[in-house]
Amino acid sequence: MTELDDGYLEECAAEPIKIPGAIQPHGALLVVEPETLKILQQSANARRLLGFDVRNDALLSAYEEATTLCEEIRGWLSGGENTLFYLVAVGSQQLQLTAHRSPQGLLLEFEPPPRPGESTLDGLYPRLRDFLDRISGAHDIISIAEEVAREVRAITHFDRVLLYSFDGNGDGTVLAEDTNKILPSYLGLRFPASDIPAQARELYRLNRIRLIPDASYDPVEIEPSISPLNGLPLDLSQVALRSVSPVHLEYMRNMETASSMSMSIIVDGALWGLISGHSRASRMVNAQIRTACDILAQVVSLQIGSRLKASSAAERLELKSVETSLLSKLSVATSFQRGLVNNPHEWLRLVDAEGAAVVVQGGILTTGQTPSERQIRDLATWLFEAGHDVLETNSLASIWSGGEFLSEKASGVLAVSISQIRGDYIIWFRPEVVKTVAWGGDPNKPMESGAGRLHPRKSFDLWKQLVRQQSKPWTSAEVESALGFRASIQTLVLKAAEERAELTD
Ligand code: BLA
Incomplete structure (x- = not known):
């Protein structure tokens, strides 16, 4: 765009x-003060639909035609319901009433009742x-x-x-x-x-x-358009008859x-x-x-x-079981990087990727479909310099100029940093899926x-x-799986470091 x-x-x-100042003509609107039922505002067609001479500032209860209507409204106000939806007698006719409370008064909408056969x-x-x-x-x-x-x-x-x-x-x-x-x-x-x-x-x-x-x-105008209760244009958010854009x-x-x-x-x-x-x-x-x-x-x-x-x-349950199984294998590996490369299937399944790489102290190990080592190194450098602790994208090319060259194998990238001070990352890749929308x-x-x-x-x-240059998107369960795995790896690496320290003590 x-x-x-x-x-x-x-x-x-x-x-x-929300404040068009008018309603659609298939019904009429009255706004009344909740305590006294004084009429504050009305749509210009209210008299015609209600069948009597409603005037602003008059009390609704002063009209004989509105006796049942006032009873219904009072009954509703004494209960806790948000909306009143009722077929009510107004004068000699039945009207469909929908009422809401609002800071600007009670909003009373009237529509003709269902016709015979409807x-x-x-x-x-x-x-x-x-x-x-x-x-x-x-x-x-x-x-x-x-x-x-x-x-x-x-x-x-x-x-x-x-x-x-x-x-x-x-x-x-x-x-x-x-x-x-x-x-x-x-x-x-x-x-x-x-x-x-x-x-x-x-x-x-x-x-x-x-x-x-x-x-x-x-459109049928609301008269007056400004609420006498708070001096603001009448908010019709809740009103079904609201005039539209x-x-x-x-x-x-x-x-x-x-x-x-x-x-x-x-x-x-x-x-x-x-x-x-x-x-x-x-x-x-x-x-x-x-x-x-x-x-x-x-x-x-x-x-x-x-x-x-x-x-x-x-999906989360399944990914968790992949993580548990992978972690148990990593715990007996010489290093976690080695453990990953020796268990490629689970490493990829952790986030349903086609390729993965681990970058530690400049060394790179990979599995599956990945860009070249040089490209992975450039990507890791960019991730680190741009301060990405976690990156999740289904279109690397749309956020990084270097991404264009990696699109075929790595349109989708899910990367988690595993060192705060060095540019070490675990990175998963998804290939481009060319599709027609x-x-x-x-x-x-x-x-x-x-x-x-x-x-x-x-x-x-x-x-x-x-x-083009887009992969299947990563789901939130997959991103969580990558984050959970990172946390476990960090614990594992710390534990290994402690054990080494104990041995040399
Ligand atoms: C509202 N736009 C809407 C609504 C729909 C659509 C369904 C809700 C109102 C309704 O139920 O009709 C869009 N209608 C669609 C779509 C289809 C459809 C996608 O039939 C597909 C089948 N609209 C524009 C532009 C603007 C715009 C460029 O195309 C802005 C300048 C505005 N659309 C717009 C506004 C509303 C809207 C302001 C709110 C209408 C209202 O509720 O007052």
Whole structure:
């Protein structure tokens, strides 16, 4: 990415998406003071949806139409629940209420109730239960992703539902897709991190679901836009009706999707991926179906989290047993370097490498596929001079100019220092894996600069990139294994030194 693009990205990340001052028109918002239920702020469509003449500064309880509503709110406030989600009578009609507490007052969102024939949460319960049974038996993360894409599409009727997971750079890869083929397939494609800026990711970590029924909507202003309670713009982080970024609406139009809904997959507190549904035409998903989708996404988050933990625990256990066996062999070797070279298989398996070297006092011993001795010496010198106690990279060439010449056998390097004062290292190598990444559009052109403001990219056509000078990445279990091994070696070497000292005493 160019420096110019970096500037754009900062601009994207600076957009204040929590305080747009408006909501989407498929519902209405009231903000009321928690003690008195005095109306502080309202969306310009509140009167029309609620069916009575709500006025700012009036007490909600002064309106006969709001009697049941006030009872529900008071009942909720006296309990401990975070959210109130209830089908409530307002005047002669039923409305779907969602309420949250905030420092700026109680945020009351109203939406029309499910229409006749539309699903309700109660109606979806048997499906949810079947889904839980299915995914607890699913044998891997891809199968879970496929199940949830199918289920979300079945209950929302979007044209296409996909699940994508983020990598360490924030790029997302589509792992599963369920579609009626009206929209193009994105299965297997990668989307650049720049499609979802940092502040949006942070918001999606906290608020797990969002819906845009019609990307060409007219935003409905909040009046007044500044909170009378603290003098700040009204924070809509928790509000489902929050009006969304114009840049993103343009992105949706460029993708030829009029409607979109996405749910966060959170693993260990981090945004791991999104389940995302689209239709070419506008599509409303009622609040009850959204709640069912939210439950699905939470269950999937937990399932994915536990699968990831289980596989990394199994990997750690296996690496630990390799370490134990190697250490017992090293303890009877003449020196640990010799012990390593005499047990090449375990030395490599410790971190699943193809080659390894140990550099001690300028002497180099190697096994497997490694660069030449001279190249290893240069690498060790650079590691030492750059102050690397531990280095883990799957692309040496991207962080060291000398790395380019080592790429074939050593695109991946995992190095641990074994002496604070000399440039002694144990280094493992992984070869280059040349691969083709299929992107949904050219990731080098995340946006177009047009008159006045930023514009998202227009093309999502397949864009193939040949990736070179990269190896398979090191897992955190492998890096831990290298560190654990270093600690054991240091103990072993110290013990040997002590024993020698005892002999000469
Ligand atoms: C938000 N971008 C989003 C969202 C998605 C994507 C899913 C969440 C909102 C939603 O559910 O629709 C991205 N949508 C995708 C991707 C696919 C998809 C990757 O369908 C792939 C299949 N977007 C840009 C650029 C900027 C940008 C260049 O492309 C910045 C200038 C901004 N995207 C942007 C912003 C949001 C966003 C600001 C937040 C919208 C909001 O919640 O207000």
